[in-house]
Structure formats: C-alpha cells, structure tokens
Amino acid sequence: MMIEVKNLVKIYETKKGTVTGVDHVSLKVEKGEIYGIVGYSGAGKSSLIRCLNLLEKPTSGEIHIDGVELTSLSKTELRKARLKIGMIFQHFHLVSAKTVSENIAFALKAAGLPKAKIHDRVTELLDMVGLSDKKDVYPAQLSGGQKQRVGIARALANNPSVLLCDEATSALDPSTTKSILSLLKKINSELGITIVLITHEMEVVKTICDRMAVMQDGKIIEEGNVYEVFANPKQQLTRDFVNSILQFELPERLLEERQGKLIKIYFQGEIAEQGVISDVFQTFKVRGNILHGKIEYIQDIPLGIFIMEVTGEQVEIDRAIAYIAARTKNLEVIDDAA
C-alpha cells in the first residue's frame, strides 16, 4: 500500500462560518497505481490532494504515505517526507526569476544534494521531459506544455515514490494535454511512481487512470476500477461524468423519421469484439440501421455504445431485441415508434 487515507476531515473556518472541504474520506492507493479523483469545482478534490502532502493541514484523520503517517510528523520530518512526494500544479508555479535548470535544481538543493551532482541530475531530468535545449531559458519564454514539463522534472527531481497532480492538464490545450498525459504514463510505468491526480475532465481519467473516485460535497461517492465505473456507473453524478465522454445526441430529424424501434446497446469487454449485431440479422427477419455509435477503449478494453433503429415484423423485432439484451446485458429501448 503506497497511500492510505483514513477518515480525513478538512474544515475551513470562514467569516460566514465553517465549511467542510473534505468529509470523512478514506482511500487506499496501491504502489504503482494511477489513481484519479474527479469532481466538479468545490467538490473538495483539491483540498483532498493538498492534504496528501499537508499543504493543507487536515482537521482530523490520518495520512499514510509509503508507511509514514504524515500528520504526526515534526516540521523537519515533514520536510524530509515531502522530498519523496512530488507535486505538479494547474498553473505550474515555476519561479519566474529562475531559469529552467535553476527551477529544477532548487528541488535538488532542498534535498541537500552536492553541487556537482545537481548538475548531472538536472541534465538527466531535462532529458527525460524532453527540454534539454531549454535549460537556460526563463519560464516566461516557455509554452504551457513546456512549463508543465519543467514542473514535472522538478517534482521528480528527488526520485519521489508518489506524484500528486493538482489539475495538471486543466490549463492546457487538448493536444498538449495528451502529450503531458503520455509523459505521466511513461513516468508511471518506467519509474514505477504512484500517481494521484485530481481533475474535472473525465477524458484524463479515461486516458491514464487505473482506479478512480468521484467526489461530491467533500465525500467520495463512488470508487473503483476505471473500466467498471465507466461501464456501470452507480451514482447520478458518476453517470453525468461518464456521459460527458460516452453521451451523444441524435439529431431531431432522425427521431422524426424513425420507423421501427430505437434501441441503445452497450457493449462491454469481449462482447464488443464479438459479432452480436451480425448474428441478429442472420437469425431474425429484421433490418437494422445504425444511427450513431462509438467505441471507447478504456485500459485497452472496448466499451461500445450504439443507437440502432430496428425495423421489420413486430414479433421479430421483439425477439431480436430480447436476443441482444441477453447477449449484451445492457440495452435500452429509447424510442418506440409503434
């Protein structure tokens, strides 16, 4: 177990009274895992991740990282522990008066590395994040993606066991987001660093996370393997998040001109790879017309959704639908023309 949070509570004292940021959250993250926490702003995910390295002091609860309970540490011990917990931020937070190399070197100085070794390690880190040619440049001259790469190099400087990502891609454009995510994935698989990230973008979770949690009002309302959560979301909020990736609307015109039954079929895992649809057309006297469809690969497992119009004899349609329902275990009749 790399991270274990027990009954974490964070209450903020404001002028208008107390606000509960994190409400009795417990979670476990295995070594080498990428764990994503999604939620809308104000859900408490930012407070939660900031508690993990005690940037925010929890009101109560325990935080164990790599076997060390953080809340009971002295200031000096906490500083030592933080050397092994890297963190990157939405707005990068680089020191603007320092060059790229100096920004990274700062973290190494914090660990007390001798000067000669700092230079070598900085070179190594710049190479890893692909910024060797930018070492003497100031952050103001870098693009957002490059700034985040410097942030990542700084966070990884002291070979941390955990990397915390606070909305790390939220300020980046989609293609830069993709490249940063693949860098994070590479770091995770090559260096075995456990990653905890928070985001409001389901796309991020879908792309790199192994397990995920959904947060609302300071609580974790749903948690599990990313594929499981995508395939069988239980809470309404989770469904909303999943729909942000898997939902699609049919044009009005199609709904008006429909003749048969409109069905929505969810394929999961191996079923998506089997020819359920072609079987149906061979077995029953129905015609099918796929109006909309999508297959998402989550953790390399397909998750497909199709909207299909089925026409033919009513009896045959019913039998066909029953057949598909039995094979896919998830079918919705969304519109019945008859």
Added chain:
Amino acid sequence: MMLLDNLISMLPELNKAFFETIYMVGISILVAIIVGLPTGILLFVTDKGLFLENQTFKNIAGFIVNMIRSVPFIILLIALLPLANLIAGTTIGPTAASVSLSVAAIPFFARIVEQSFREIDKGVIEAAVATGATPWMIIKDVLIPEAKPGIVQGVTITIISLVAYSAMAGIVGGGGVGDLAIRFGYYRYDNTIMVTTVIILICLVQLIQFGGDRIARVVDKR
C-alpha cells in the same frame, strides 16, 4: 553677471552640500536595506497561511513599524538625538542626522519589501514548500528572486524619500542640498541659490528614478 558671480562664490558650499546629501542618503539606505529587508521578510512570512506563520510576532512587529512611521520626521529627528549621540558620538552634523534618517527609512522600506512579497503568486511559494525546502531556502531562492524587481523599485522610492527628508537634517546641522535651499534660498531670499539647489535636487531624483527603473527592468524575468 551678478547672478553668475553669486553662484560661483557659492560653488564650494554647493559641492559640500551635495556630498553631504549623498553621504546621509547613502548611509541611511544601506542601513534601511540591511535592517529593513529582513524585517520586511519577517513581516511577510509570519503572516497567516505562510510557512512561518506567527501572529504574535507579526502583530508586535507590525505595531512597531506603524508607530515609527506615524511620527513626523522632524519630531523623530529631534527625539532620536540621544540615540545619535550613542551611535555617532555627536548630536550634530550629517552623521548624527543619518541615524534618524536610517530609523525612519527602515520601517518605510520594510513595508515596501513586504508589499513586493505579497505580489508573488502564492502558488509559487506553495510549490516550494511542497518540494520540502527549508524556510531559509524558500526565502533565499524563491521569495527574494521573485520579488527582486519590486525590491529594487522599493530601494529607489526609499532613496528619493530620503533625499526629501534629508532637507530637514539642517535642523541638527546635517547640511545637504535641501538644507542649503532652506538656509540661503528661503531664509535669505536668495532666489539664485534656491533655484539652483532645487534644480540639483530635481536632477538627482530623476537620475535615481531612471537608474532604479533600469535595474528593475534588467532583474525582471516575468
């Protein structure tokens, strides 16, 4: 010709006064930086939510700083004569005046330093805390470099204020260009001297501001 003769006869006085001003301002700004910079840093890092949060210290230090700043300089100048005697061994002359000028400049500069630290993105400080750096490292390697343009501007403003304050140093025989303007120009209705000294002061202030802006621009990497 009368005018020019008058001016030429005053040249030694003017020269002396100019260097007295430089002397007093120089000493005071040095002391202001040496004492005011750490004071400003402490005022900032002991504030709520920062890595050396200490409300008691912050309140006491803040109170003292405000107290000194609220005393009109001319009163401070006289009130600090015993201190001047203790430090400089005399209560008259530019050195004695420098003691009072320094005491006035320290809290002034400290507040400017504190303010330029406040303009640093809190996130940058937090990121430094998250790396596990010590408070000293964060101050030396993050706060001061990030606030450098603001601090340089602060030094400029403080020097200019000191030039203005130093005009009052004449009260304790401190001399200086401003004192010359008051003694000859104002009390003796000598317009030539008054205008000349004012022009010198204007040039001096412009030069300081110009130099300060240039340096601030060079150190600003944002």
